[in-house]
Amino acid sequence: MGCTMVPLCINSCTTIRVRLFITGLLFIISANVYAQKHYNFFYGTVLDEEKRAGISYVNFSFIGSHLGAVSDKKGEFSFFIDTLPVTMLVSHIGYVTKKIFLDTTSYSLTIYLAPLVTLLKEVEIKASVHEAFFKDDQYAIKDYEIDSGYVYLLIYRYQLSHMELVCKNLEGDTIARTNILPYSPKGLIKDCLGFLHVFNRDSIFQIYREEGNIFLIHGESMEKYEKILSNCLASTYDVLYFKKQTDLGMGIEYYGINRISRERQVLSTVRDEKKAKMLRRNPQDASLLLSGIPEGRETFVEWNWVHKILYRPLGSALYKIGKFICIFNIPDKQIEFYDQKGAYSYKLALQTEFHPDGRWSNEIFVDEVRSKAYTALIKNGYYMLFEINLNTGELKKALSIFHPYPEKIRIYKGYIYYLYDLPGTADNKMLFRQRL
Numbered sequence: 001m002g003c004t005m006v007p008l009c010i011n012s013c014t015t016i017r018v019r020l021f022i023t024g025l026l027f028i029i030s031a032n033v034y035a036q037k038h039y040n041f042f043y044g045t046v047l048d049e050e051k052r053a054g055i056s057y058v059n060f061s062f063i064g065s066h067l068g069a070v071s072d073k074k075g076e077f078s079f080f081i082d083t084l085p086v087t088m089l090v091s092h093i094g095y096v097t098k099k100i101f102l103d104t105t106s107y108s109l110t111i112y113l114a115p116l117v118t119l120l121k122e123v124e125i126k127a128s129v130h131e132a133f134f135k136d137d138q139y140a141i142k143d144y145e146i147d148s149g150y151v152y153l154l155i156y157r158y159q160l161s162h163m164e165l166v167c168k169n170l171e172g173d174t175i176a177r178t179n180i181l182p183y184s185p186k187g188l189i190k191d192c193l194g195f196l197h198v199f200n201r202d203s204i205f206q207i208y209r210e211e212g213n214i215f216l217i218h219g220e221s222m223e224k225y226e227k228i229l230s231n232c233l234a235s236t237y238d239v240l241y242f243k244k245q246t247d248l249g250m251g252i253e254y255y256g257i258n259r260i261s262r263e264r265q266v267l268s269t270v271r272d273e274k275k276a277k278m279l280r281r282n283p284q285d286a287s288l289l290l291s292g293i294p295e296g297r298e299t300f301v302e303w304n305w306v307h308k309i310l311y312r313p314l315g316s317a318l319y320k321i322g323k324f325i326c327i328f329n330i331p332d333k334q335i336e337f338y339d340q341k342g343a344y345s346y347k348l349a350l351q352t353e354f355h356p357d358g359r360w361s362n363e364i365f366v367d368e369v370r371s372k373a374y375t376a377l378i379k380n381g382y383y384m385l386f387e388i389n390l391n392t393g394e395l396k397k398a399l400s401i402f403h404p405y406p407e408k409i410r411i412y413k414g415y416i417y418y419l420y421d422l423p424g425t426a427d428n429k430m431l432f433r434q435r436l
Contacts, residue, residue, distance in 0.1 A: 042102065043078035044109035046071050046090065049323070055092055055113060063087040087349065099392040101334060101349040110345045112323075114391065130402035133172055133417065134431040141419060141429045143187035146412045147196045150175070152207065153431065154188055154198065165198060165207070165214055170413065178214045192232035192240065199225075234320040236340035241267075241318055241325060248289045250276040252316050254327055256342040265342050270316040272331045278310075285310065315362025321390065322371035328364045335393060348393035358384065367411040367436075374398065374411060381405040385416065385436075398436050411436070 046058045054075025061068045062081065069079040085103040095113040134141060134153055142154040142163065149170060156163040161184050167176040181198075189197045189204070196207040198216060204225045205216035234241045239256040246253055251271035257264055279286055288306045315330030324345070325338040333352055337345040352360045358379030365374040365385075375395070377384040381404035386395040399416070401409075406418035407429070415433045422428045 039080040039082050040084055040102075040104070040107065041078065041080055042107050042109060044076070044111065046075045046077060046092075046111040046113060048095075049112040049114045055095070058090060058092045058095075058113070061089045061091075063089065096391050098346075099348060099394075101347045101393070103347070105336075105347060106344045108344070110339065110343065112345065130432050130434045132430055133433045134168070136430075141431055142185070144408070144410075144417070144419070144431055145188040145190050145196055146410055146417065147190060147194075149413075150209075151417075151431075152188060152196060154185060167209055167214060170415075176209050176212045176214050178216075181216075191229050192235045193229075194235075197225075233318045234325060236320070236325070238341050239265075241320075241342075243318065247271060247276050248279060248286060249311065250279060250314060252314055254318050267325075267338060267342055267344075268327050268329070268336055270314065270327070270329045270331065272314050274331075275311055275314075312362070317364045319364065319366045319373070321366055321368075321373060326373070326390075328373075330362050335388075335390070348390070350388070351392075351394045363409070364388075365409055365411045365416075367413065369413045372411075376409075383409070387436075399434060402434060403432065406432075 046055050047053060048055055054071075054073075056071060056073045056075060058071040058075065058077070059068065060070065060077060060079065063086065065081075065083070065086070067079070067081060069077055071077040081102070085101060088100040088102050090098040090100055090111055090113065092113060094116055096116060098111065098113060100109070100111065133151070134144075134155075136155075139155045139157050142156055144151060144153045146152075151168045151170070153166045153168065154163060155166055163181050163184055165178045165181065166174055168174050183200055183203075185198045185200050187199060188207075189199055191197065197204050198207060199205070199222060202222050204220055204222050206218040208215045208217050231242045231244065232240055233243055233254075238260075239258055241254065241256050244253045244255065245251070246269070251269060253269045254267045255264055256267060279289075285306050288303050289311060291303065294300050294303050317328045319326050319328070320340075323340060325340065325342065327336040327338070328350070329336065330350075330352075333350040335348045335350055337347065339345055352375065355377055358377040361376040361378050361383070363376060365376070366372070367374075371390075373388045373390060374385050375388060377386065383401040383406060385398045385401065387398045388395060401416065401418060403418070403420040406420055408419050410417045414436050416436060417431060417433045419429045420432055422430060
């Protein structure tokens with residue numbers, strides 16, 4: 001009897017041990033899987049873009065997921081999500097749906113929804129007809145700027161030493177002008193505070209118009225202007241916004257300076273990682289980027305290739321659009337939104353995918369009156385303008401600019417303005433415009 005019981009005991013004990021081992025192994029595996037599955041906690045408030053009040057019962061859903069969330073009565077929300085990056089849809093009856101791009105930039109969000117009734121007030125007019133805003137057989141344009149509903153033109157006759165400043169309204173009527181200026185300006189600048197200036201190589205003057213007269217006031221050196229305001233991009237009541245180049249031009253740091261406390265706050269750093277990596281692998285390119293323009297022809301060709309082709313200026317821009325500060329991160333195809341005090345709100349994915357009809361420009365054009373942003377697709381010198389949807393990041397074709405190789409594009413109050421050098425003459429730039 002004793003002999004027959006021993007094998008049974010060994011078998012049963014072995015079975016129990018095997019079961020315990022398997023159970024323990026499964027527990028360890030499941031624990032590791034759970035530990036590896038990292039949940040990201042997001043929270044914030046969704047507000048009416050106009051009233052700045054919380055919106056209750058806003059729906060949050062995620063593309064490619066069955067998860068969802070709803071804001072409470074105050075517009076506050078919070079949720080966990082295990083997959084990043086992800087696109088989040090924010091929707092509510094009576095508001096424009098937003099597509100928010102979620103990553104690890106910030107877990108605190110302030111989302112603004114635009115009422116649908118606001119968009120219905122606009123009437124979209126389509127026309128591709130171009131017109132000459134300033135075209136003169138005796139004068140050519142050196143530069144222009146648009147400010148507060150007026151177009152300022154720096155024009156000259158015969159030679160650059162005979163230059164005048166003209167102010168026209170949007171109908172094209174001349175309302176003010178100077179005599180021949182006492183020096184030869186290089187161009188016009190509109191600073192981040194909204195003041196218009198005329199400048200040459202070593203000095204800069206603010207433009208002041210009173211009735212039919214234009215005065216040049218508050219003369220300063222260009223060195224002082226460049227030191228203080230050349231990198232200032234936008235301003236609000238509380239903050240001045242600046243940029244600083246990093247990584248030999250392959251990166252840009254955007255930061256704000258509080259007007260009262262003088263505190264410096266970094267908003268975002270945009271970097272072209274692909275070009276930065278290429279630069280690290282080619283130290284000879286770095287030395288050319290740091291050097292000035294060389295004298296020798298062969299050295300200049302190599303210098304120009306590195307500066308203009310291999311390492312083009314980084315595609316990025318900061319603009320004040322409506323009630324937001326927007327950073328357009330072209331390398332990462334993203335738009336970051338901040339409130340006017342510099343607090344992060346949310347991010348959109350910019351839908352500039354490969355297009356067979358050309359290459360995307362790194363430029364961003366903003367209509368400050370209508371709070372709209374545009375970019376361009378370029379093919380054989382022709383620009384196809386696309387409006388950027390500031391709720392979704394999607395693009396919609398607006399028009400094609402009539403002339404090839406347009407210069408200094410500006411968009412103002414539903415019109416696109418640009419300079420064009422008329423063929424057949426040495427230098428005869430004129431100002432044209434098209435209605436968007």
